[in-house]
Amino acid sequence: MSFPQTTSTTRGLTSIAERVRERLRTEEVDPSRDPERASYIARAEVRRHNDFALARGVDVIEDEAASVRDILSTVSGYGPLQALLDDPDVEEIWINAPDKVYIARDGRSERAPIVLSDTAVRDLVERMLHATGRRVDLSQPFVDASLPDGSRLHVVIPDITRRHWAVNIRKFLTRFRTLDDLVAAGSVGSAEAAILRAAIRDGTSVIVSGATHAGKTTLLGALIAAAPSHHRIVTVEETFELTAQAPDLVALQGRQPSLEGTGEVSLRRLVKEALRMRPDRLVVGEVRDAEALDLVLALNTGVPGAATIHANSATDALRKLGSLPLLAGRNIDRDFLLPAIAASVGLVVHCRRDADGRRAVAEIVAPTGRVVDGVIETRPVFGGESA
Structure with a gap:
């Protein structure tokens, strides 16, 4: 202690x-x-x-x-970590070993003056998981869970790790809930914020891309907050991360299988169920696997969507969105996918994090609706170049 x-x-x-x-x-x-x-x-x-x-x-x-x-x-609470969890400037906490605790502030990492023990780390994780219904043990050495304050917990245990439990707690800072908050912080320009507000108001589908910790989830939450008050929003995530606020919002998260291997609820299932809930906008927290197919199909039914995806640029995000559905293993090819994406995605917003930790919108592109030589054609809306 x-x-x-x-x-x-x-x-x-x-x-x-x-x-x-x-x-x-x-x-x-x-x-x-x-x-x-x-x-x-x-x-x-x-x-x-x-x-x-x-x-x-x-x-x-x-x-x-x-x-x-x-x-x-x-x-x-959570013992020595509680003060870090309560600190509004701390974005993330991770434990590599009991005597190696790190935090991130303003996008930059630093070592925290905290020394724990192996037992203390295990006790903290068990306390965090107590109310989530999730577990971590030799049969299931990974776990993702949401803490009561909305933070995301990820744990990996030996023998997947070499010796110690590896723990990450990713906090979601409430001071960046709206586009106005991001404009005030310098992450989004006033003109770009106006473009994004209009897109959300008009039912345009928006994809937010970027590297890890580039601010994708924060921006997605701000976009949800910009939706008209009469819009019904349904969000689907593997683990609750979005802290978006909207008058008419339902948040769904997946479920890991039980010890018997039953009871799993995948993102693909959640997307299908969400479409039965009369959404004015379907939001997928992160597209990383075969659920991309269900998202593309949903967008082509006329339901506006929003999602994040890991990518190096806005055009790379479109390429990736055109490839991930192939993981579904169905009889689908890119000749179907690319025109469907070009016709249904209205904007791609790419986020970046500079070496000094500053996060900002780097570019916004809009698909023209055409596919040229196997590439979705885009025009620049802010920054970047057309493809």
């Missing part, structure tokens, strides 16, 4: 945390539902410790308020 006191005091705090945890369990107090009662119990146990310490002539806990906060983080 990250208590800034002597070793004996730290041991005392560990003991207090165990007593607080036991009282919460015995008195059936849920810290998330009754934080005042949980805080009262923690203060009472700290004062009890100090009374005992004074009588025995041992170290007392001087900063009672800070100790109560740390104890509550230990028993009801």
